[in-house]
Amino acid sequence: RAKEDGKGTYVVYDKSMHTAFNERMNIEKHLRSAMNNNEFELYYQPQVDIQSGLISGFEALIRWNSPTLGFVSPLSFIKIAEDSRLIIYIGEWVLRESCIFMKGIQDRMGIPYKISVNISIIQLLQDDFVEMVQESLAESGLKPSCLELEITESIFMESFESIVNKLQFLKSQGIRIALDDFGTGYSSLSYLQQLPISTLKMDKTFIDSLSEKAYSQSFVQTIIQLGHNMGLEVVAEGVEEISQLDFLRKSGCDKVQGYLVSRPVPKQEVVELLEPQKRYGI
Numbered sequence: 048r049a050k051e052d053g054k055g056t057y058v059v060y061d062k063s064m065h066t067a068f069n070e071r072m073n074i075e076k077h078l079r080s081a082m083n084n085n086e087f088e089l090y091y092q093p094q095v096d097i098q099s100g101l102i103s104g105f106e107a108l109i110r111w112n113s114p115t116l117g118f119v120s121p122l123s124f125i126k127i128a129e130d131s132r133l134i135i136y137i138g139e140w141v142l143r144e145s146c147i148f149m150k151g152i153q154d155r156m157g158i159p160y161k162i163s164v165n166i167s168i169i170q171l172l173q174d175d176f177v178e179m180v181q182e183s184l185a186e187s188g189l190k191p192s193c194l195e196l197e198i199t200e201s202i203f204m205e206s207f208e209s210i211v212n213k214l215q216f217l218k219s220q221g222i223r224i225a226l227d228d229f230g231t232g233y234s235s236l237s238y239l240q241q242l243p244i245s246t247l248k249m250d251k252t253f254i255d256s257l258s259e260k261a262y263s264q265s266f267v268q269t270i271i272q273l274g275h276n277m278g279l280e281v282v283a284e285g286v287e288e289i290s291q292l293d294f295l296r297k298s299g300c301d302k303v304q305g306y307l308v309s310r311p312v313p314k315q316e317v318v319e320l321l322e323p324q325k326r327y328g329i
């Protein structure tokens with residue numbers, strides 16, 4: 048559009064920059080009061096064991112319903128929360144709330160379901176991060192083996208050594224570490240080897256490509272093999288179709304998460320998903 052009219056170019060460009068900046072500022076402003084106003088909520092998306100078809104755990108996903116802005120996607124506010132460091136408080140709330148909630152579900156159902164929680168690099172860089180995780184477990188009574196922390200390849204960019212040490216310690220306590228969105232970041236395989244992780248979460252883009260590109264099937268199988276060779280559990284993200292599930296099962300993938308099984312649901316609806324004997328996808 049800018050090219051159509053030389054005169055307008057500057058104004059149009061300037062305006063959109065201005066708007067984007069204002070929008071960020073606006074989100075940040077409302078984000079500041081969102082914690083105290085209880086505007087956040089956690090949704091839970093089940094993870095299913097492919098072999099048994101049973102739910103093995105859930106991923107906690109934050110939702111923000113702002114009275115002024117309406118529903119804001121985490122895809123737009125997490126980055127702003129990171130840049131403003133508000134993620135430290137938000138993330139702590141997410142972890143505590145997730146642990147308490149899952150302990151309640153475990154007690155109610157008598158099954159040790161796992162909970163996976165997304166952790167930002169900014170949180171990992173905090174000196175008291177390890178302590179905070181231990182406190183969340185202690186106050187909730189959740190077993191370390193039922194907690195999985197999801198990190199992304201962005202951790203390769205900063206203070207790698209110190210972060211690896213923290214993850215190593217947490218893992219030695221029995222806490223699981225998952226590498227989220229695997230395959231979309233910049234990490235090399237040599238870094239991957241140094242990371243103390245328990246789970247690979249294969250990104251949705253690989254699952255999406257399964258039906259489109261001929262080589263993508265062998266790509267997915269190679270990732271699964273790589274994970275298994277490293278002693279890791281492999282989870283497929285964003286599974287929407289039965290054909291994808293069939294292929295993943297045939298290829299030995301351990302778990303699936305995606306709309307095919309269920310969208311993320313509010314906490315009130317979690318128990319309904321856990322009706323005894325209910326099997327998904329098989």
Ligand code: C2E
Binds near residue numbers: 141311
């Ligand atoms: P993620 O951790 O990779 O989470 C998976 C995202 O994929 C979620 O989006 C989920 O709703 C969506 N999803 C799951 N299955 C399907 C499917 O079959 N099809 C499609 N199209 N999407 C599916 P959501 O909840 O919007 O979260 C987006 C991202 O925001 C997350 O990606 C994560 O990086 C971040 N996020 C969410 N909650 C938190 C949080 O509590 N803390 C931090 N630090 N980040 C969070």
Ligand code: MG
Binds near residue numbers: 106165197227
């Ligand atoms: Mg995640």
Ligand code: MG
Binds near residue numbers: 227228248250284
């Ligand atoms: Mg992911």
Ligand code: MG
Binds near residue numbers: 228
């Ligand atoms: Mg993602």
